[in-house]
Amino acid sequence: MNRSIVITNPEQPMEAPSPAPAPAPEPEVVHAEPVSTITDKPIHIIDCNYIREESGKISLKIKNVNEDITYIRNIRRTDTDFSETYSRYFQNDFNKFYEILNTALNNETDQLQTGIENVDENSIKLILIHKGLLPFELSILLTKEEDRLDKMEKQIERLISENIYLKNQNQSILKMIQKNTEE
DSSP states (O other), X not given: OOOXXXXXXXXXXXXXXXXXXXXXXXXXXXXXXXXXXXXXXXOEEEXXXXXXXXXXXXXXXXXXXXXXXEEEEEEETTOHHIIIIIGGGXXXXXXXXXXXXXXXXXXXXXXXXXXXXXXXXXEEEEEEEEOSSSOEEEEEEEEEOOOHHHHHHHHHHHHHHHHHHHHHHHHHHHHHHHHHHHO
8 A cells, every 4th residue: 555645844834725716607787878968958058149230130049059959040120020029028129128138148137037948840949038027928939050961951952953854854855856856
């Protein structure tokens, strides 16, 4: 019988045998959820300018930052909207209308509240509300500004219709030539 003798040195620690490797964990499925930086309420940048050189024109732009859409409206002193609707609240003074509109849009007054509502995909409504001694509510409709893509789509539609027209003209000329050459 074969015997083996193991000599250990008490000064050297003996290595413990390694435990068996742990089994690999089951793969865990993590479902991804979209991360959105868009808030529930759209963020708007409002630009209101009074252009006196053009006999009184207010240029109003509201940009929906979340969707990168700009809505515009130019209000002139001679517009029926101003003369029939807005002028009665501002003593027919276009300058006063601009000053109050601009003050309200810049949140520089507590007497006027503003709000923006979507009307459809191409327009929004700016609402001015005054709840003072003579309360009123005004709505100003702004339409979507055409961007490059919109302009290109219109030009493509125009070119397609011109192409169809020219094709029809070409066919009628060819028929006339064919008819004249047969005779």
